[in-house]
Amino acid sequence: MLYFSRWKTVLIWGVVLIGVILSIPNMVSQNVLDSLPSWVPKRSMTLGLDLQGGSHILLEVDRNDLINERLQTVRDDIRTLLRDAKIGYTGLSGTGQSVQVRIREANEVDKAKTALETLTQPISNSMFGAGNVREMSLDEPEQGLLRFTLTAEGINYRLSSAASQSIEVIGRRVNELGTTEPVIQRQGSDRILVQVPGLQDPQRLKDILGQTAKLTFQMVDQSVPVQEAIQGRPPAGSSVRYSTDDPPVPYLIEDRVIVSGENLVDAQATYDQRTSEPVVSFRFDGKGAARFGQATQQNVGRLFAIILDNQVISAPQIREPILGGTGQISGNFTAQSANDLAVLLRAGALPADLKIVEERTVGPSLGADSIAAGKMASLVGGVLVVVCMVLVYGKLGVIANIALAANVALIVAVLTMLGATLTLPGIAGIVLTMGMAVDSNVIIFERVREERRAGRSMVQSFDGGFQRALATVVDANLTTFIIAVILFYIGTGPVKGFAVTLGIGIVTTVFTAFTLTRWMVALWVRRWRPVEFPAGLVHYLPLDPRIPFMRYRNLGFLISGAASLLVVASLFVFNFNYGIDFQGGSLIEVQAKDGSADAAEVRGRLGELNIGDVQVQSFGNDDSLMIKVQSQQAGDNAEQSVVDKVKLELGDEYEFRRVEVVGPTVSGELAWTGTLGICLSMLALLIYIWFRFEWQFGMGAVISTIHDVVIIVGIYVILGLEFNLSSIAAILTVIGYSINDTVVIYDRIREMLRKYKKMPIEEVIDIALNQTLSRTFLTGLTVLLALFALYFFGGEVISSFVFAILVGVFVGTYSSLFIAGPCLILFKLRPDMFDKPETKDGKAIAPATAQPSGS
Numbered sequence: 001m002l003y004f005s006r007w008k009t010v011l012i013w014g015v016v017l018i019g020v021i022l023s024i025p026n027m028v029s030q031n032v033l034d035s036l037p038s039w040v041p042k043r044s045m046t047l048g049l050d051l052q053g054g055s056h057i058l059l060e061v062d063r064n065d066l067i068n069e070r071l072q073t074v075r076d077d078i079r080t081l082l083r084d085a086k087i088g089y090t091g092l093s094g095t096g097q098s099v100q101v102r103i104r105e106a107n108e109v110d111k112a113k114t115a116l117e118t119l120t121q122p123i124s125n126s127m128f129g130a131g132n133v134r135e136m137s138l139d140e141p142e143q144g145l146l147r148f149t150l151t152a153e154g155i156n157y158r159l160s161s162a163a164s165q166s167i168e169v170i171g172r173r174v175n176e177l178g179t180t181e182p183v184i185q186r187q188g189s190d191r192i193l194v195q196v197p198g199l200q201d202p203q204r205l206k207d208i209l210g211q212t213a214k215l216t217f218q219m220v221d222q223s224v225p226v227q228e229a230i231q232g233r234p235p236a237g238s239s240v241r242y243s244t245d246d247p248p249v250p251y252l253i254e255d256r257v258i259v260s261g262e263n264l265v266d267a268q269a270t271y272d273q274r275t276s277e278p279v280v281s282f283r284f285d286g287k288g289a290a291r292f293g294q295a296t297q298q299n300v301g302r303l304f305a306i307i308l309d310n311q312v313i314s315a316p317q318i319r320e321p322i323l324g325g326t327g328q329i330s331g332n333f334t335a336q337s338a339n340d341l342a343v344l345l346r347a348g349a350l351p352a353d354l355k356i357v358e359e360r361t362v363g364p365s366l367g368a369d370s371i372a373a374g375k376m377a378s379l380v381g382g383v384l385v386v387v388c389m390v391l392v393y394g395k396l397g398v399i400a401n402i403a404l405a406a407n408v409a410l411i412v413a414v415l416t417m418l419g420a421t422l423t424l425p426g427i428a429g430i431v432l433t434m435g436m437a438v439d440s441n442v443i444i445f446e447r448v449r450e451e452r453r454a455g456r457s458m459v460q461s462f463d464g465g466f467q468r469a470l471a472t473v474v475d476a477n478l479t480t481f482i483i484a485v486i487l488f489y490i491g492t493g494p495v496k497g498f499a500v501t502l503g504i505g506i507v508t509t510v511f512t513a514f515t516l517t518r519w520m521v522a523l524w525v526r527r528w529r530p531v532e533f534p535a536g537l538v539h540y541l542p543l544d545p546r547i548p549f550m551r552y553r554n555l556g557f558l559i560s561g562a563a564s565l566l567v568v569a570s571l572f573v574f575n576f577n578y579g580i581d582f583q584g585g586s587l588i589e590v591q592a593k594d595g596s597a598d599a600a601e602v603r604g605r606l607g608e609l610n611i612g613d614v615q616v617q618s619f620g621n622d623d624s625l626m627i628k629v630q631s632q633q634a635g636d637n638a639e640q641s642v643v644d645k646v647k648l649e650l651g652d653e654y655e656f657r658r659v660e661v662v663g664p665t666v667s668g669e670l671a672w673t674g675t676l677g678i679c680l681s682m683l684a685l686l687i688y689i690w691f692r693f694e695w696q697f698g699m700g701a702v703i704s705t706i707h708d709v710v711i712i713v714g715i716y717v718i719l720g721l722e723f724n725l726s727s728i729a730a731i732l733t734v735i736g737y738s739i740n741d742t743v744v745i746y747d748r749i750r751e752m753l754r755k756y757k758k759m760p761i762e763e764v765i766d767i768a769l770n771q772t773l774s775r776t777f778l779t780g781l782t783v784l785l786a787l788f789a790l791y792f793f794g795g796e797v798i799s800s801f802v803f804a805i806l807v808g809v810f811v812g813t814y815s816s817l818f819i820a821g822p823c824l825i826l827f828k829l830r831p832d833m834f835d836k837p838e839t840k841d842g843k844a845i846a847p848a849t850a851q852p853s854g855s
Helices: 006-027 030-035 063-084 106-115 152-176 202-210 226-231 286-298 335-347 364-393 395-418 424-453 458-490 494-528 549-573 599-607 636-650 664-692 695-719 725-755 761-771 773-793 796-826
Strands: 054-061 089-095 098-103 136-142 145-150 183-187 191-197 215-220 238-243 250-260 264-271 278-284 304-308 311-314 326-329 354-362 585-592 614-619 621-629 654-662
Touching (some): 006 395, 054 152, 063 089, 063 098, 063 106, 063 145, 063 152, 098 106, 106 145, 152 183, 152 202, 152 335, 191 202, 202 335, 202 636, 215 286, 250 286, 250 304, 278 286, 278 335, 354 364, 354 636, 395 424, 395 494, 424 458, 424 494, 424 725, 424 796, 458 494, 494 725, 549 695, 585 636, 599 614, 599 621, 599 636, 621 636, 636 654, 654 664, 664 695, 725 761, 725 773, 725 796, 761 773, 773 796
Antiparallel strands (some): 054 191, 089 098, 136 145, 183 191, 215 250, 215 304, 238 250, 354 654, 585 654
16 A cells, blocks of 8 residues: 555646646736746636625516416417407406407307417427427317417426526626626526626616516507596507606507517617707617608607506607607616616517516625635634644644645645636635545544554554555545535535535545555655654543443433433424525625614614514624515515615615525525435435445434434524524534544444454444544544634634534534444344455455454
8 A cells, every 4th residue: 555656656746736736826816826937827716706796696487477478469369360260259358377268159169269270289399309389278168168278388388488588688688787707597497597796786787687678669549638547447459557757657558569679679878969868779670660660650749658668668759750760768867777778678678577586695895805704714724723733643744734735725726627616605615624634644544553553563554554544534535425415406606615615625635645645654654764653742632542432322312312302392492593595585784884883773774664574683893784684475576675675774874795685485495405405415324324334324323413413403493593504504514524423433333343243242332432532533623623713714604604513513523422333232233244354355354353452
């Protein structure tokens, strides 16, 4: 294990060197980077929205609006087709997802079916590669009554098609804003994710995305006064529409559309030459110009309305025919609103209404603070871990620290190559990896120490230590990697960034431990020929502890059982403080522009807005507040109205640093996904450990993990901490850490069972726990040092997330010692299950003859 050929040496250091070079752009300032040679890569990691500011908006096609619009089109088609076929009908109406019409003459029913058969013909679905789709079905509940019903596959087809078309329109709209590297991608069949980093005006983005922008030119019906139409019944073929003025002005509008926005080829914001007011000039295509010219020629002196999304923008009088195909839209525009309307018209109308079901916006100032906090936490955490390793292992600690630095460089390099987005929880993942990365080295070094105590030479000790530690390190890290994969699957945004960095860190950790660390150890052994294991500056534990853990197993079960029952009881006493991720609502972080923030005063002002329950509390510094508004029962659009009201009330005195809005639809899905993630992790770990060990080990690991989850949930309940999607991420991280710890202990128990077949199982487990105690203690210490750095220097945003992991490290260590091991006794594990001796390169090895003294 300590021999390296030349090509292996070149390969190992080549990988490390490439990693260092690729990570350089992320480590130096832009000025330094520009001064470096041209061959040095210039690409750096993309910062997430929580670090550079920006908006994350999840849009959903309005299903009901799409169905209603489709039914209206079907009604119009039925009316036109029957009139063209000269077939008499009555009772044309729509209810639910159906449209029905009664044919007057019984002998014309078949003729009507023939005329309307185009409505039920299959639609080619080649866009999605799913063959043909039958959108409408026809049935005849009684003689002469024809009912057309939208099919489920037809609705899904229209939703999917609308989402695809909307992505194109949204892309054009967002690109018009001049933003850099926006992300616009589909999620599921009817949702669209829009992420725009570095956006200075998130409200403008919402306004641009929230409008359908269906523009029509229609004549004003002047046959009756509009007030008479409002009080009575509008004439057939006309309806009342209102203007965008305040107060709105009613107009009686003919339903017939002269020209629509589909005929526009250009729209620009400009100024009226007579009044100098902002206006929007437009130009039609050939077809639109001809139709507009004909309509204005025939209706000189009449009013015509310019209607955007069913609201009248303006209704000018036609003074003369407009034959050039150009015109302008005037109204109460500002320069920006005129420009925004021009953007909407150029980009085109959305095929259906889109509603915002989730919004997460971070201001640039909060992003800058998060970057500074992340850098400080990383620096402090790194220094603490490095100092700890040197104190404990001396020269070997220096080697481990060099491998740790290479590990961090490789993580950054892989993130850069993948084009991954670095988030604040992602930085937390890197810092946590720094604490956990030394675990592999600790396992190896403790194995070497044991081999040396058994009387082997230093070369044999290092060779045997690396050899015996390999399976343990792989098993322990693979279980954590499974958790990272599940976390990536269920997570969104920053949480997914944490999963990415954690997963990459696990892979690079195993690589550096068994290549770079081993190479440096081999070089040190050959050059300096040490005769004893290097002593660190601090002896943190006795070299041969003899703690009778199993003697206290019943006490451990009693304490854990009582604590679990206390948590269950607390669920009936305390209300679970669910975050907006799981119950919907709005979360707003504000910072006073001048002086300190007054939570009571803000609470009083917001309480008068009639927006339901409002919680206001100090957050971090004295000038910052966190505002939490309960979910609105009126649906997703009502959630957006709440934010608008709060901004209107507080906008003059406070800067809005962060806004998160989760509608009831998404909150229910997130709750289900989080629960599913925890259950999947349990199942995956049970299967893996059962496969690698025995079923008793799998059950013991799952029981100890459930114990950890219950205790952490209890911490959230009793302390009233907010439980959100980050909490699920924290629980899964603790599961990963706890399982990592348990697998290391289980691996040693399995080894001891093979070695001492006649010894009582209680004593075997005690030996294994004592032999791995130093590793358990030191790994826990390094992880805690990294977590303390994150908790105290990482900023308020991730403090609750880190706090849960901090508690979880203590709980996970306890359960590994007092729950996981004793469960093997409970499930009657027998030594004869491991009759096969360990193998080395496929060859049997005789059992070792070491004594049960822990050596």
